[in-house]
Amino acid sequence: MSPIYEVFRQERKGQPFQHAGSVTAPDESFAEIYAREQYGRRQESVALWLVRRDALTEIGEFPDEFEMKYRRVDGYSIKARLREARERAGTLEQAPGGVGE
Amino acid sequence: MSERADLLLAIADDELVLGWRNSEWTGIAPFLEEDVAFSSIAQNEIGHARALYELVAEELGTTADELAFDRKPEEYRCSPLVELRRLEWARTIARHWLYETADEMRLAALKASDDPEVAGVAAKMDREEAYHRMHAEMWVDRLLSSDEGRARLSEAIDELWPYALGVLDEELRPELRQRAEERLGRKLPEVEPVPRGVHEAELAELWEEMTMVRRSAPAGTQW
Numbered sequence: 001m002s003p004i005y006e007v008f009r010q011e012r013k014g015q016p017f018q019h020a021g022s023v024t025a026p027d028e029s030f031a032e033i034y035a036r037e038q039y040g041r042r043q044e045s046v047a048l049w050l051v052r053r054d055a056l057t058e059i060g061e062f063p064d065e066f067e068m069k070y071r072r073v074d075g076y077s078i079k080a081r082l083r084e085a086r087e088r089a090g091t092l093e094q095a096p097g098g099v100g101e
Numbered sequence: 102m103s104e105r106a107d108l109l110l111a112i113a114d115d116e117l118v119l120g121w122r123n124s125e126w127t128g129i130a131p132f133l134e135e136d137v138a139f140s141s142i143a144q145n146e147i148g149h150a151r152a153l154y155e156l157v158a159e160e161l162g163t164t165a166d167e168l169a170f171d172r173k174p175e176e177y178r179c180s181p182l183v184e185l186r187r188l189e190w191a192r193t194i195a196r197h198w199l200y201e202t203a204d205e206m207r208l209a210a211l212k213a214s215d216d217p218e219v220a221g222v223a224a225k226m227d228r229e230e231a232y233h234r235m236h237a238e239m240w241v242d243r244l245l246s247s248d249e250g251r252a253r254l255s256e257a258i259d260e261l262w263p264y265a266l267g268v269l270d271e272e273l274r275p276e277l278r279q280r281a282e283e284r285l286g287r288k289l290p291e292v293e294p295v296p297r298g299v300h301e302a303e304l305a306e307l308w309e310e311m312t313m314v315r316r317s318a319p320a321g322t323q324w
Contacts, residue, residue: 026243034138037138041141
């Protein structure tokens with residue numbers, strides 16, 4: 001059974017590599033050719049990363065037994081607090097989404 | 102026809118017909134990744150054929166399409182190696198590798214041409230052919246690494262060897278033999294080359310298929 005290689009591609013120089021898909025190939029040299037043809041032949045990538053799937057470490061469990069919402073970005077709304085602060089500072093009307101709009 | 106047109110047309114016809122033959126694997130190659138890769142190589146070969154036909158067309162006052170599709174089968178200058186219909190993977194790989202090896206030598210000569218247009222197209226082609234060679238070499242490595250693979254490749258190479266010699270002009274043939282023997286680690290048979298200019302029966306069949314649309318809607322059709 002041939003190994004699977006995960007392919008990441010960079011669309012333009014300086015941009016982050018993003019997962020593009022995978023190729024099944026008997027070894028690295030085949031994987032390189034196959035990735036090049038599948039993810040690069042239309043000039044859609046400036047670079048590719050190939051990683052054997054079994055070389056990746058996957059973490060898939062994130063327990064949150066006590067629902068510590070305050071650690072999440074969507075844990076609580078700052079909208080009301082922001083409004084209060086703006087009222088105190090007298091800048092409510094200039095604020096985006098403020099009373100003036 | 103000038104010597105230049107004659108030479109370029111021979112290479113263009115090789116690339117067109119081999120591209121066509123290789124594309125016969127599209128959808129039925131041994132596995133999906135190879136299907137995509139081999140089809141892409143086939144498209145490249147046809148792209149190379151177009152670039153060369155355009156150079157010749159300019160000289161002859163015609164078009165690439167007319168050169169590619171409006172000649173009679175016997176007027177094509179391709180080598181018999183590319184005409185063979187070989188729907189069997191070991192032979193396909195053997196032909197691919199033999200052709201790419203010969204083509205590299207031929208392109209090296211063209212890249213050194215005094216004609217800047219010819220040298221330019223040859224250099225462009227060679228940059229893509231480098232990946233075709235990589236693909237072919239990788240398959241040869243793979244086949245040579247097992248007894249079964251080695252046996253199947255050997256059988257296919259021996260069968261195609263007279264055809265491979267026929268791709269090149271006489272003076273380049275000894276070098277092709279030397280390269281192939283070194284790579285395969287064995288002597289190749291002393292045989293009479295199957296030269297350019299004779300055609301396999303399979304070419305007429307392929308020509309029927311290749312020119313069918315063109316013939317059914319003669320020049321003037323817009324896509």
